[in-house]
Amino acid sequence: MSNNAGPVRHARMRERNLGVVLAEVVRHQPVTRARLADLTGFTKTTVSNLLAVLADAGLVRDGGLVHEGERGRPGVAVSVDGDGTAGLGLEINVDYLAACVIDLGRRVRHRHLVAADNRGRSAEAVIEALARLAEQALASATEQGLIVAGAVVALPGLLDRERGLLRRAPNLGWTDAPAGDLLRAGLPPLRLPADQDNEANLAALGELWFGAGRQLGDFVHVSGEIGIGAGIVVDGQVFRGAHGYAGELGHFVVEPGGALCACGGRGCLEQTAGQEAILRAAGLTELTATSAAGTDGSLSALITLLEAGDARALAAVTRAGEALGSTLASVVNLLDPDTVVLGGIFSPLAPWARPAVERALAEGSGTLRGSVPPVVVSGLAGGAAVLGAAGLVLDRIVADPALLL
Amino acid sequence: MSNNAGPVRHARMRERNLGVVLAEVVRHQPVTRARLADLTGFTKTTVSNLLAVLADAGLVRDGGLVHEGERGRPGVAVSVDGDGTAGLGLEINVDYLAACVIDLGRRVRHRHLVAADNRGRSAEAVIEALARLAEQALASATEQGLIVAGAVVALPGLLDRERGLLRRAPNLGWTDAPAGDLLRAGLPPLRLPADQDNEANLAALGELWFGAGRQLGDFVHVSGEIGIGAGIVVDGQVFRGAHGYAGELGHFVVEPGGALCACGGRGCLEQTAGQEAILRAAGLTELTATSAAGTDGSLSALITLLEAGDARALAAVTRAGEALGSTLASVVNLLDPDTVVLGGIFSPLAPWARPAVERALAEGSGTLRGSVPPVVVSGLAGGAAVLGAAGLVLDRIVADPALLL
DNA sequence: CATCATTCGTCCATAATCTGGACTAATAAA
DNA sequence: TTTATTAGTCCAGATTATGGACGAATGATG
Incomplete structure (x- = not known):
């Protein structure tokens, strides 16, 4: 039957406990030994011993003093060593x-x-x-x-x-x-x-640690650059599937018999909601990416159009949002995430795409479960x-x- | 950051190790202490000590003697105690x-x-x-x-x-x-x-432990009775999602604007591939389930029709198979299972439904990944x-x- | 300013658990 | 019968966490 834990020897026990203490230091940054003992359930002695090992490895260091309660001796502030x-x-x-x-x-x-x-x-x-x-x-x-x-x-x-x-x-x-x-x-x-x-x-994971995902534990992150993929995070861990191919959203068929895709199929989501497809539908002939450093030049051109209220651009983005939303409905039905995060190009496009995404998502999911997971916009966009x-x-x-x- | 392991004290170390040894006994059934030491990496001493605890708890017991090598003292066969x-x-x-x-x-x-x-x-x-x-x-x-x-x-x-x-x-x-x-x-x-x-x-899980899943570690099991659900097994564990609702296949929208479903939505998979929908499409007015003990009477009536080559019944099952297959394509794209197992009513219907399922599955997935996961039929059917x-x-x-x- | 209660961190003896080598037992081959 | 080989147990030793005692540092109290 299922058993993923190998044998535990003394050494392994200590290794795990080092991780437990370090994780708690990371989470609560300047923290005293006494509080770490509370947080982890170890005795103060054990915490001190483990911290000594972590300090030797250059992972944590003692800072100043911290006063947590009203009276009593102040504790030594232990922090992650950010300079190592x-x-x-x-x-x-x-x-x-x-x-x-x-x-x-x-x-x-x-x-x-x-x-x-x-x-x-x-x-x-x-x-x-x-x-x-x-x-x-x-x-x-x-x-x-x-x-x-x-x-x-x-x-x-x-x-x-x-x-x-x-x-x-x-x-x-x-x-x-x-x-x-x-x-x-x-x-x-x-x-x-x-x-x-x-x-x-x-x-x-970038979103989880550095962006909107900080408060979240379970979410699906849509990362659309040229292709469209999804990162599935469950309990702070990425879900990869049997061969590591889980979350391949880009080649969901949203339009049977539609445009030919680079993958060999037809009507893939990427052919409707991918960056190039959106630009083409909006009437922007694609420029070479080298035209602008950092963000793609044509993407900002699209945003300019959208801000000006260009109807064709809006239609393209709306259509992309709808296709993405109905695909996300399948994702929600299957994976039951807490939240959906829009990243990649969908982050700057969110003001225009999000309503369509939410509409299509609500339509295809949530009938049974009662609630549709909220759609959140990433602040990291392409850098995640x-x-x-x-x-x-x-x-x-x-x-x-x-x-x- | 992510850390799912709590602190490990001595007691917890022993508890885990008991599980490690017991799991190995289960996997290799009559097995000697020496071989368990090899399998787990523990010393023979430790294995003996742990087995003593397990035997006291009535979980394992010593059987006869086993000769593994060519010469040398035979070992005592340790087995799971099936009578406790x-x-x-x-x-x-x-x-x-x-x-x-x-x-x-x-x-x-x-x-x-x-x-x-x-x-x-x-x-x-x-x-x-x-x-x-x-x-x-x-x-x-x-x-x-x-x-x-x-x-x-x-x-x-x-x-x-x-x-x-x-x-x-x-x-x-x-x-x-x-x-x-x-x-x-x-x-x-x-x-x-x-x-x-x-x-x-x-x-x-039933399929994993008692059926076709024995050899599999990662698979998606479709369990269609009245409703249609999927059980997702990854590395021997069920994937449940954030709230435990993962795998709700039955309410995937396969026909926008289609028949009204009990869940409140329209065009759900259950309205095409659910047992009642298939029976209705095949022209079988639904009988009360109490008409037969064990298996549903109308289902066996359907099978009789299929065996007789009834065109309408075949069309109903084919249509159900196609709807199921295209839904499974989404599942494969998202979750990347090793294998797809057809259970529930799809197990007896497999001879007629499977080609349609495989066709639709191949059409919607596999373009990128190159291979479509094999579709296996459960031998447990409803009892899983x-x-x-x-x-x-x-x-x-x-x-x-x-x-x- | 002295004292007390309180909290922090360390020291040390103790307990739990695994390891590893020595030793006995049981079998096949020579 | 002897020897090589493998199985299982025994016991001393090593590692690691525990728990109580103790000194240190601080605010409150008088």
Whole structure:
């Protein structure tokens, strides 16, 4: 029957407990040993011992004094050491590359995004360019006295995480690209092995840790850039499915027999609600992504049109919102999330798209359950995935500090 | 950040390890201490100590001798004690009530199903009838020398597991029925608290432990009786969603503006692929369920028609299969299961429905991922949920034997 | 200003649990 | 009969959390 816990020896017990204490320090930032004992259920002695190990590893440090009660001896403030360990987040997307460094205290220490049309280029060339971005990020980190413990790359496609393979990325035109190996070769070795994950999954985690998801535990995050994916977060963890392909919203069939998609199917959601489809429907011939750094130029052109009240643009966005909303209705019926978060391009487009999304969502779901989950707009927009990637490195450390000795 | 593991004290360490050893005994049935040491990674000493505790609790026992290698002293065969602890499974469905008792060795010791149209009846009355069924089951168990440790009830609707409330069961016509309290009152107190779960979730678990799912770890199980639900199993665990409503397939909209559903919506899958809808489309006026014990009489009438090659019946089943298949395509895109299992009424109907299901499934999914998950037919058909309910009791014990001292 | 109650953190003896090597038992092969 | 091999137990040792005692630091009280 089901049993996911392996044998627990003394060493493993301690490793877990280190994680428990560190997680509590992260959650309650300047906190005394006595309060940590309350929070965790350990004795003060045990808390002190565990903290000593964490301090040796450079993960926490004592700050000033804190007075919690009215009388009594003040406690020593224990905080996360934000000047020691950091995580490196990287992202390859269809029209840009990105890198960021975040320290254990969750401050963004470095962030860099370069527009680049990666559609035609080979995986080797793109990863080479990403490696240069990573080098800059690492240099910036060491300059600030940080030690980068690990890296995670966000990729827009289906990937085989075990073998480090990007199996299919229809929007990049890549098939079976050995992204993992290439990246490992391009990067200096870090303490933790470089890992990769789906862009949509990491965007959802970015939202969870740095955006609207902070208060949420269970939600679905729609991350639409060129493609459309969903990151499903349940109880603070990403739901990946059997092969890691869960949440592939972009290729839901919303219009049987509709436009041909890069994936080979017809009438996929991306062909109605993807960035290019929206721009085309709005009458904006697509410009090359390099025309603007950071955000895509044509997207801001679309927003200008929308702000001016252009009917054709509004119709395109409304139609996209409806298609997305009815797809999300299926998601809600199946996964029962607490909240739906609109990210990616849907975040800036929300003022115009959201009503349509909510309408279609309410129509297709909620009849049985009684309530429709609220639709929230991400404040991070396109930047969520890199942040999530860097955050994932830190999350792993917090969950199991023993990874760093 | 995410950390689901609480503090680990010595006692908790031992409890987990008891579960690890017991799970390995269950998996490899007659097994020696030495091999258990290999399997778990513990020393032989530790295995012996843990087994002593499990034996005291009546969960395992020593059998004869086993010779594993070519030479050397033979080992003592340790097996699960199938004559001690058992689990009670109960089920309330629209047209029947069921109960079963399964021992730790996974043998079904008692099984009883009574046809009963529960549609008009009050929750109190139905639960009263179920309690009588449970009493018979308990009597049968004690007669066989078994101690029933706990019970789980399968219910066809959305439920609030924490408050023990059946929130909505459109096919029964119940709203906010305090099923949990009623049941606890009707049953003698057991060692573990009586619990309840969705019929679809438990059917999936039944399939996992007693049916086609044995070899599978990740699958989606469609359990269609009157309503249509899906149980999502990931890594041997049911995926429930934020509020426990995940997998509600029956109210996917497959025909916008279609027939009115009991849930209040229009064009729900149940209105096309539900048992009553199929029978109606096949020209069979629905008979009362009490006309046959065990299986629904009209369903076997439908099968007779199908076997005779009746065109109208075939068209009805094909249409249902197509609707189900296109809904399953969404499921596959979102959840990425390894396999799709057809259970409930779709199990006997599979010879006629399966091609349509597979066609629609292949059409809507698989374009991106390259492969469509295989569609497997359950051998348990309607009985899966009760089995899963009883199995869940046993699964909890195996995962944490400390529950029984 | 001295005293007291209170709270914080550490020290130390104790208890629980797993490990690892030594030892006995039982079997097949030589 | 002897030897090699494997199974299971025993016992000392190591690791880790516990719990009470104790000193330290602070506000309240008189």
